[in-house]
Amino acid sequence: MSEPVAPPIAKRVETRREHHGDVFIDPYEWLRDKDNPEVIAYLEAENDYVDQATAHLEPLRQKIFDEIKARTKETDLSVPTRRGYWWYYSRTFEGKQYGVHCRCPITGPDDWNPPKFDEDTEIPGEQVLLDENVEADGHNFFALGAASVSLDGNLLAYSVDVVGDERYTLRFRDLRTAENYPDEITGIGAGVTWAADNRTVYYITVDEAWRPDTVWRYRLGGQNESEQVYHEPDERFWLAVGRTRSDAYIFIAAGSSITSEVRYADSTDPQAQFTVVLPRRDGVEYSVEHAIVGGQDRFLILHNDGAVNFTLVEAPVEDPTRQRTLIAHRDDVRLDGVDAFARHLVVSYRREGLPRIQLWPIKSDGSYDEPEELTFDSELMSAGLGANPNWDSPKLRIGAGSFITPVRIYDLDLVTGERTLLREQPVLGDYRREDYVERRDWAFADDGARIPISIVHRADIEFPAPALIYGYGAYEMCEDPRFSIARLSLLDRGMVFVIAHVRGGGEMGRLWYEHGKLLEKKNTFTDFIAVARHLVDSGLTRPQQLVAMGGSAGGLLMGAVANMAPELFAGILAQVPFVDPLTTILDPSLPLTVTEWDEWGNPLADSEVYAYMKSYSPYENVSTKPYPAILAMTSLNDTRVYYVEPAKWVAALRHANNTGKPVLLKTQMHAGHGGISGRYERWKEIAFQYAWLLDAADGDNGGSS
CATH class of the missing domain: 3.40.50.1820 (Alpha/Beta hydrolase fold, catalytic domain)
Structure with missing residues (x-):
């Protein structure tokens, strides 16, 4: 039996820290400087020690890797999701590290039943939007930040990180020619949001402390010159940007751990000015969704003002302070979110420690039908919305799974209530x-x-x-x-x-x-x-x-x-x-x-x-x-x-x-x-x-x- 391997011992260099009269002597703060070759050498020595100290586990590691690989359907494709005139889905291929993003055309305007593809057969009209394996080629690390198609289906905006520092490069592709535009924006956050004009995108940059602090607007063909839309000066707040499912508005959300503020603008106007929904108040959190109820534009506002587990209200877009309560606060239910569609709402919430969803049909007169909770057959089943990009769809995509139930994807018919199982995550072998x-x-x-x-x-x-x-x-x-x-x-x-x-x-x-x-x-x-x-x-x-x-x-x-x-x-x-x-x-x-x-x-x-x-x-x-x-x-x-x-x-x-x-x-x-x-x-x-x-x-x- 070989002798135990001696671990690396980091040198001790005293660094003094003093606050509020307390002195702490830190002997290892010198390890913070990763530009110091001695630090890198120490980390590499630690890695060598790990390799030697765990060498006896190599056979077990190989067995576990082989088991994961054998149980996974390596060549596979996701359930297609309709957006506009296309079905969108992703593929994986045996031997390839990353996914491939694809689409194929719908058969007609009333085609809402996702096609059932065999992963080994040729799909009519299939178009590869983005092959992550191609983008990752030559890099030790690769992460896709965003892959978003314009509303008209012609352009792809995507962002990549090839370092691991969560600073992304944004690129644009013409899906009609499969050629990239020369436009390229570096050093941004992960996401990107198309405006409804199909030429303008919104994105976010981060400050030196990696805080998402500025929203920018860029028009394709703008020679990489972006317009600053909003900067958040308060260092406690970070920003997010997105488009409503109705495609009517762009939202900019500013949030700290305990306070929120949302701004909105017309998604069709590439020069739109943003308006605050409700001014921030310390300790009050809220989120906003756009709905059309009884032919009127409404904001659905989920907030915790006097409601620790949140309450849901609706208000006219032109005056968000004129609020009507839809769901009152409850001590035993935590409201998590609301999603609006043309003829229904979906409310996500937690009860008894588990996530649940509830369907709220919208009547033509602007009132709501009796809500229905979507139930499943296991006490520990987690359920939530799947991909639902369409404002006016006759079906609702939902997902559910548990510790022992592989993820199931369903389409719920909003007229008949029929639930169709589209896919259960495949587990190969004898599971x-x-x-x-x-x-x-x-x-x-x-x-x-x-x-x-x-x-x-x-x-x-x-x-x-x-x-x-x-x-x-x-x-x-x-x-x-x-x-x-x-x-x-x-x-x-x-x-x-x-x-x-x-x-x-x-x-x-x-x-x-x-x-x-x-x-x-x-x-x-x-x-x-x-x-x-x-x-x-x-x-x-x-x-x-x-x-x-x-x-x-x-x-x-x-x-x-x-x-x-x-x-x-x-x-x-x-x-x-x-x-x-x-x-x-x-x-x-x-x-x-x-x-x-x-x-x-x-x-x-x-x-x-x-x-x-x-x-x-x-x-x-x-x-x-x-x-x-x-x-x-x-x-x-x-x-x-x-x-x-x-x-x-x-x-x-x-x-x-x-x-x-x-x-x-x-x-x-x-x-x-x-x-x-x-x-x-x-x-x-x-x-x-x-x-x-x-x-x-x-x-x-x-x-x-």
């Missing part, structure tokens, strides 16, 4: 839904809060069993049930998959989020620990078989629980982890700072916030204790959570760790926050992670090998 169990459980927090837990496992396993517990818990994001082909490789090896729906997320309504942020952020961590203890106390697993995983803000969660309850876990996988939050939030020039103060607090201005954040910061609270095995994964070009955070954290853990269990840092040298690109490369990365988790959860070795 059978009845071989697995999905269920909901509950744990109790120290303060008595009931924490929902989602659990999935094979029906034939014995307990206690190895278990993976996943958590996020920030920004009101919800971790809803979804099917994963890759996850089957864990389940089929006897591992239980668990999601802890901790506070800071939005599963149980707005207050669930409110009680997991700012000076109540520690509830996120203690909720996760309570769920882990519940899994052990209920006999589902044992600490030596329990591993945890989370990414980004969920990586902060991983770092916090590693400090607070290391004895509960055999291993912790932290993906692009936000583990040095106080250093980041103290620097207004960085991303995740000024726009994040509403989420975490402002430690620059508030000594209480500073002390509270310091009390839970994973990096600053590393101490000499028996930590579990830890794997941190990051990307050199990540602009959201800098690579330096996990690099410093791992260096500190290794300095303090006295258990001999491995602490690993793997850095993707050509990627961003979302990790590496290309589906086969992603499968390899998943296989790497899953092999490490399975090894760590092996009670016989406790992750030490």
Whole structure:
């Protein structure tokens, strides 16, 4: 047996930080300078150490990769979606990393039934709009930011990122000739929105802190000269731009974590001036949808003014303050959104921790018919709208799935109510839904809060069993049930998959989020620990078989629980982890700072916030204790959570760790926050992670090998 490989040891260079009379000596801040060859050499040494320390897992990694590949229909195409005179869909091909965007003509104006194509047959009139494989050729990284066709179907605007820093290049293609225009705009945000004149697009640029702060208008053929439409000076706010489904208006939305403001303009006027719907008021969030009700233009406004879980009102476009309530506030229902169509509304909401949708038919007199909730056959089924670009369509596209039900795509006939299953995500091999169990459980927090837990496992396993517990818990994001082909490789090896729906997320309504942020952020961590203890106390697993995983803000969660309850876990996988939050939030020039103060607090201005954040910061609270095995994964070009955070954290853990269990840092040298690109490369990365988790959860070795 070979000798254990010695890990790299980062040098310690004292950097002094002082705020509110508190002095912190940071020994690893020097790792922030990625232009320093010594820093790159250190990261590469860490990667070499990971390769050597996990070499024994290569056979398992290969098996998992092969399983994912064998279960995936590599040559496939999506359900076509109609827009104008075309059916739009995407293709994948065996051996190719990226998708291909295509369309074919409709057969007639009343053709609303999507054609059923065989992936191996020639499709009449098929046109390739964009082949991502061609665009990605020669690049180590590729991400498509937008691929949007003009309303007349003649032009394609698309944006690409070939670095991973989320700065995109916008290009234009004439779909009649398949030739690109010379127009090219660099350094923009991901999205692009066509105006109704079919020549004008709106896009967004970001400031030095990666905050989307300026909306621009560009007319094709304008020699790359864009017009600034709106600049947001308040550093707490970021911008988004889009066109209504009715194609009548362009919306510019400005938002912080707690405040919103929306502007609108005529989509047909390339020189349109924007008007504020409702002026911003601190702490009031709202979103706007355009509807035509009884022949009158209306704004549907979802807001939380005096309604913590939001309420839905409608108002005339010419006076948005003349509001009529459509859905009143409820303590047990969180309204998430409303989508307007020519003859109906679709309301999205959450009840009992799960997403639901409701159909509201619009009568000719402007009133609404009795709403109907769309139901499915599983307690843990997640449902939502699919692609529905058409204002006046006789059918509604919806999607639904669960942990054990592959994604199903339906068309709902809005006249008859008939629901047609168009496709279920293919899973090759011998997958059978009845071989697995999905269920909901509950744990109790120290303060008595009931924490929902989602659990999935094979029906034939014995307990206690190895278990993976996943958590996020920030920004009101919800971790809803979804099917994963890759996850089957864990389940089929006897591992239980668990999601802890901790506070800071939005599963149980707005207050669930409110009680997991700012000076109540520690509830996120203690909720996760309570769920882990519940899994052990209920006999589902044992600490030596329990591993945890989370990414980004969920990586902060991983770092916090590693400090607070290391004895509960055999291993912790932290993906692009936000583990040095106080250093980041103290620097207004960085991303995740000024726009994040509403989420975490402002430690620059508030000594209480500073002390509270310091009390839970994973990096600053590393101490000499028996930590579990830890794997941190990051990307050199990540602009959201800098690579330096996990690099410093791992260096500190290794300095303090006295258990001999491995602490690993793997850095993707050509990627961003979302990790590496290309589906086969992603499968390899998943296989790497899953092999490490399975090894760590092996009670016989406790992750030490």
